[in-house]
Amino acid sequence: MASPARKPHVVIIGGGFGGLEAAKKLGNEPVQVTLIDRTNYHLFQPLLYEVATAALSPADIAAPIRGVLTKYTNMEVMLAEVQGINVAAKTVSTGDQQIAYDYLIVATGARHSYFGNDQWETLAPGLKSLEDAVEIRRRLLLAFEYAERITDEAARNAAMTFAIIGGGPTGVEMAGAIAEIARYTLAKDFHHIDPSHARVILIESNERVLSAFPEKLSASAKKQLEDLGVEVRTGVRASNLTTEGLEVNGEFIPCRVKIWAAGNAASGLGKMLGAPVDRAGRVMVNPDLTIPDYPEVQVIGDLAHFAHQKGEPLPGVSPVAMQQGRHAARNILWMLEGRKPQRFWYWDKGSMATIGRNKAVADLNIVHFSGRLAWLAWLFVHIIFLVGFRNRVAVLLQWAWAYFTFNKGARLITRNFQAEARPAS
């Protein structure tokens, strides 16, 4: 496929869990790799809710991609936004540049989906990027400041009501973390309000939260949330979002801060591949992760719809993305040896969700548990996997500090940068 004079060129789009694992696996192999991302960092998304709730700083959960890959000599990192993919010409376009590839791995993930109600995006931001997290942190902290300042009781109650729409892991983690902040961190900081009276409502349209978990763990998660004072409303939908509040089952709830954790839509790049996509925009990949007719193109992670044995696609979680990233890299090395790409098998080690201090649920397939043990397991796994030694130590230290003092250090309300100019160029 490649001329003998040069190494085959692998282009990876996206430096998330899938793309980064693929790149590492190809490090110092007989290929030339270009990883393209529109940010300069790899984001540890599972801890994004900790930034949104002021426990961690953006830099604690983000590692510069260049730094992570600096030890591989066959690797180039490009800060750019891919505008188009031409699978027939085997090129990727970044607007000002055309990049030719021999092999392509597309790993650009997903954003939120508002199910046709895009006007809700500014009313109820989702949580996918560092910018999202900083914006949510700002709204949370400003709500308490606003409540402290005003005297109108109804407006004050609306400011101290927080609605989280979607009871998957992100929604559960956000609800628990907001309840904790209000009950412990901010409890004594105000004079005119008692933050521990804040109302946190978790809204889930399924009959139970964490519906991907076993029923017993869903029930335990609900109980643990309620112990923190969270109102858990299942089997109901949020509708009619406005700046003043939202409707749940016909009841209007005055509520200043709303957070969206309900749905995902795959990155738009998936549609440029010409392969079939599912309703959420995910690319229907072959069992070996390639797309029909183009074995040199693979799609992985949240952008891929991989038909699982049970009929359901694999979930959009980091273990799937990482395993697919390594597999896609291996496929390329096999193809270079003249072999065929192989079928991908997902090794499901289980899943966990944290709710708060000493509160979590863990489903390790053969064993389910909840409470403190699950929380410690969650902590252990997340520290182990955090990219980069420095981040690991910094996060550990801040968690230890928060655990013993109930204090959260990153309670900064930073401003919009609207008035600021873009860099000279």
Add this chain to the structure above:
Amino acid sequence: MASPARKPHVVIIGGGFGGLEAAKKLGNEPVQVTLIDRTNYHLFQPLLYEVATAALSPADIAAPIRGVLTKYTNMEVMLAEVQGINVAAKTVSTGDQQIAYDYLIVATGARHSYFGNDQWETLAPGLKSLEDAVEIRRRLLLAFEYAERITDEAARNAAMTFAIIGGGPTGVEMAGAIAEIARYTLAKDFHHIDPSHARVILIESNERVLSAFPEKLSASAKKQLEDLGVEVRTGVRASNLTTEGLEVNGEFIPCRVKIWAAGNAASGLGKMLGAPVDRAGRVMVNPDLTIPDYPEVQVIGDLAHFAHQKGEPLPGVSPVAMQQGRHAARNILWMLEGRKPQRFWYWDKGSMATIGRNKAVADLNIVHFSGRLAWLAWLFVHIIFLVGFRNRVAVLLQWAWAYFTFNKGARLITRNFQAEARPAS
């Protein structure tokens, strides 16, 4: 002054070094205190350049004001921007609220001054706020990314040229830190450029850098900067700033990133007091920190012009602000006892400026030194004074990590939030 039924009300505007010290000194005294700030955090400004150069995160050098003052029961913190002061009526206006005071302390500090060239502000941002620091960090890191991507040699050189205008402590610290990042942190991260060839130019209109320091230390600072590869140009002025570059002494230097560290202008609130102000907008205070005719109003910190024995006003540094803050608080307690406010005396313990790893200068009045010893002294003092235990440990850890690895952890290019909505209200 106050009715016997209620405690006298002290309003402090500004939660910087001066305002915060005044508030602490009044903690649990027989007064009611309201501290008003437009941000929710106290900023440790002397380390702002470390955020701008990706060594520390915003939260490492900022402490929520509510958290710092939470232990005092006579204190209220208000997140608001003061719009006006009426010294005759003894009220402060925040737009939607009028707040009456018995005693007022104004401590709103300074912003940059572009000496009549306000159009330079977007071309060469200054370094006063967290937003400034994050913007400068973004420009620095993007410049290297841009240089890596383009092939035009002239444009690449311009992207890798960094001009710092102003050779006071901030300018010297920025120049040293940028040179270090280029030489050590980023050295191996790129393929098409060698960041260690970056050109860092420090421009100072005085005949020497750090002109407030003894001549010997200025010379040492220059030497230490040059050891890091910084071009130090003294006795010359920068002019004609454009996106493409700037002029120094008639010579045009193509240069993408420019940073302003040359001048300060006092906060506009000073002019609302009716007292005389100097050319930089600082309020000419009486020797006891009060303003003429209004002994209940005191001005402290960077906003105050305090005539020193030498004729020069006291410099705009944190020790002055902190000592004045404590003195202003004491004045109020004295006045409550029917005594007169007392004259303020500044106890000058000396000053320091850091240049880089093992590089600094220290002027402790009776003894001057530079190099590693000065650097260690600088490190020690800054850690001791960082507000809040958690920040201290986090900063120490990150410095230790950076020292041993030459790595800097906070190399994030975060986006403008232009597209994002303001919070629902």
